[in-house]
Amino acid sequence: MDPANPRAEALALGAGRIIAVGTAGDVLARRGAATKVVDAKGRMLLPGFFESHLHIGLGGAELDDLQLTHVEGMEGLREAFLGFAAASPDRALLMAQGAHYGFLREGEPARLQLDQIIADRPIAMTSHDHHTVWANTRALELAGILNGLETPPGHEVVMGEDGLATGELLEFEAFGPVVALGGLQRMNLGIATGGEPEGEVSQAERDADKACFERGLQHCARHGITSMVTMDGNRYTLECLAELRDEGRLLARVKVPFHFKPHMGHADLDRAEEMSRSFNDEWLSSGFVKMFMDGVMDSGTAYMLQPYPTFGHTSVPLFPPAVFNPLASEIDRRGLQIAVHAIGDGAVRTVIDGYETARVQNGKRDARHRIEHIELIDPEDAPRLAALGITASLQPSHPPGAMDFGLEPTLTNIGAARWKDAYRHRSLADLGVHIAYASDWPVTDVSVMRSLQAVLTRKAYSADCADERLSLEQSLFAYTAGGAWAAHADHICGRLMPGLAADLVLLNADLEAVEADQIGSVDVALTICGGRVTYAAPGEAI
Template sequence: MTLADLIVTHARVLTMDPDRPRAEAVAVAHGRILAVGSVAEIAALAGPDTKVIDAAGRTLLPGFFEGHVHVGLGGADLTHLHIGHLHGAKAVGDAFRDFATANPDMPLLMAQEAHYDILDKPATRQDLDAMIADRPIAMMSPDLHTVWANTAALEAAGLLRGAEMPHGHEVVMGDDGLATGELREFEAFGPLIAFAGEGRINLGIATGEEPDPRPSAAERAADKALLRRGMMHCAAHGVTSLVNMDGNRYTLELLAEMRDEGDLPLRVKVPFHFKPHMALAALDRASAMAADFDDDWISSGFVKMFMDGVIDSKTAYMLHDYPDQPGHRSEPLFPPAHFDRIATEIDRRGLQIAVHAIGDGAVRTVIDGYQAARTANGPRDSRHRIEHIELIDPADVSRLGALGITASLQPPHAPGAMDFPLQPTLSRIGEARWPDAYRCRSLAKAGAAMAFSSDWPVADVSVLRGIAAALTRQPYAGAQDERLSLIDTLHAYTAGGAWAAHRDHVTGTIRARLAADLVLLGGDIGTTPPAQIPDLGVTLTICGGRIIHDHDVSAQ
């Protein structure tokens, strides 16, 4: 009989396994779940060297599956200034000056979580110059789609006099022929990120290309440190697997080096990022990544795309005019007929597709493309995904379930649910469309598979805060209640995320022979009022049978 290396007992185990949804104890051996059962059943598997953890009635869940995160960018974000709690030029300027004093050698002083009305007006380089003029400083919006930079930063990045950008990316220019300071979308502020020394880790989302020239050993070590910092931050919140939604072969190579060095804490899936400038032949790179990286720890097998931007900057593609800008709907980054061809070719190769689509026009374009691929290639277990779906036309709600499309949603993104303010987002959507915004329950009821995540560092990676946001969110005027139940919410953060990423054969549920990926909470989530769920905290995170986060656990 195989004895357990580790036992967690006297727990309220929520397995997410429909065949045995609840249990009292779990045994782990050789990195996998040995058995799930009662306290007595699992105690029989203990040997003299077995580590036994008494959960004392706390909830044990499958390790959280972070289905949409930017872990390298998050690792860098942890070193930046955070100003989401501030408002007004004086408060922001004081924070920048304090940060500058504490970081005299930092080439770029970057502030994160600068909401669009943080200065009560559209921010300009002159506004930031008034805070600090002699060092490059910049502010990143919470959605990571807009940066505002001062004159010194624009000069350092070669953007002050403008720069030619791909469709959908813009260095906003003023009447004086100089940049205003607003940089829209990734390639526009990419030179600024490169100046800060974070360009290599940003390539996967900015251009989809590989570093050139090939990074030195020291540069690779620096990038691995960012990835590890980001992963350990996720692990502290109970995450054991993640989908890094920006990526390239370089990212996979770094992760493989970390695995071989015994320094990879989490399971990671990385896409090939297909950008509008690429020809279909670029998908050969996606196929090669899928073939070369496919084990229980590191995998690829899917293609990420952006169909539009975000609502607050009015770059989300809408079916109707923005209420405060008649005649403006933005545009899709991929024309519909062209996207149909791309989706069909990706699907033909047996790869999964994940597309960022926020406006209802973008969402419809993606659904149409997936339908075109299915018509051309026939149905298969593709699990194609749409990321975010912040606005959807009622006519499209039932199409996701009918076509087997996964709704990859972020409960913290809904304005007012967690950290994002109600404005300007709700005004940009318009009150008449609030019933169609941030739909969750209605998509699930219509048959869409659900996967929840944070999109960190866009939102706090804390899964417990995300669960609370999902359970406490209030309906907008005229809209129905879009909350799921506690168990359905937990499923979307665990088994649902694993299924959406084609990793359900590895993790996502607590059942024998699957990976021993577990999270022990600080109490019983089932009896905790939803608003108090974040206070439970994460006591223990286990990935592949290894304890990677331990917050005051007693072993006997």
């Protein structure tokens, strides 16, 4: 990923840094008596992957949940839950992940349908996009929300005609009480409320949370990831990660946001600045503010410029322009980066307008403000991304049909007339927009190889849709140097260049010699972060 030296035969590492990159002869001439030599045997060596958008603690916690990605139909759901319940007699909450929006029958409360599977224990399932949870009656009772819950705009405990919750819970503050039944209340705070744990957290509780982070880090190391931006967090997250670092258990470089929620005021940004001052090294950093501008397409909570053809409404922005524009200007004035979840074209435009306002108010600087997802964008807004230097943080695993997400109900909710404006990757890159790739794990599989296959094999939705596939080279750049640049970490990692961190991933094949539809099966052989082996495949000689 070094334009001055795009390909090499060998490199030398020392003291956690890259010392030399060049021919095998030049590099091997540097070895000493104690130097370890790894023969890659013609396989591909790359900078360690930079995962630009995931949820490391929640992902680690969910590894033990019931996984529904490949489960189909109510009977399949029943069998999966009953088997999980039998194998998990002591779990306080039987939580499933990866549910699709077509599992349950329309017109019948979700809780009653789930009661038909298990009624005497609390069960719940999270949608694949993590913006909706469906829970049975027992879970709603134990969470104290069967009779409803007052929530901020955009979050909703859906109520039935009988005055009781239907079991459908929209967005994080609505389903937070159910998630807490499983012991994840502290882990969920960063994304649900942006707050910190109340009261004193015992060391046993902290250790349990640290174990979730560590499981997530280990899982990511297996996939060649050496740096990441976790998109939920608070000071508690950074403190847990700092303890892991001090104990030698931090396996990647992690950037953690201050999560700004609609109920907050500008004075709360003091907390963001304090986090940035306290954590600002090559391994743990903050320096940015994360927000949600809208929800998701499948639940009709993504904010659109025109009404959905299915729901008949546009939804609403969580931060209207009168609130977001001065907020973006204030965050930018404080020298912090901004990252905003925006999926609908209305949300995307609102964020672009806010970033433009910040530039007018404060002047141009190397802000690298980001928009996360950009699933739908108005054609008039696309050129504005490049003009304003906005990073498009995109997920190649998210377009319906590309990987694990089905085509429906997303395509119907967007409407055929707008498919050409959806999931625009190549056309944004062609406009000069900076692209950073990520998975949004645990929303989708964190596997970089599977995402690369999704990029290269994605099909257009109709004849009037452009080919939105990036090349292998472009995609690898977006997963390495592109991600590092987007996170203001390009002076640390993202390229194989002397002086940068010894963050590497060795694949068990040469991707340029692998058919596009087989790339997902390529395994990581070796992951090295800061010169330390964080993952080695079984039998790999190191």
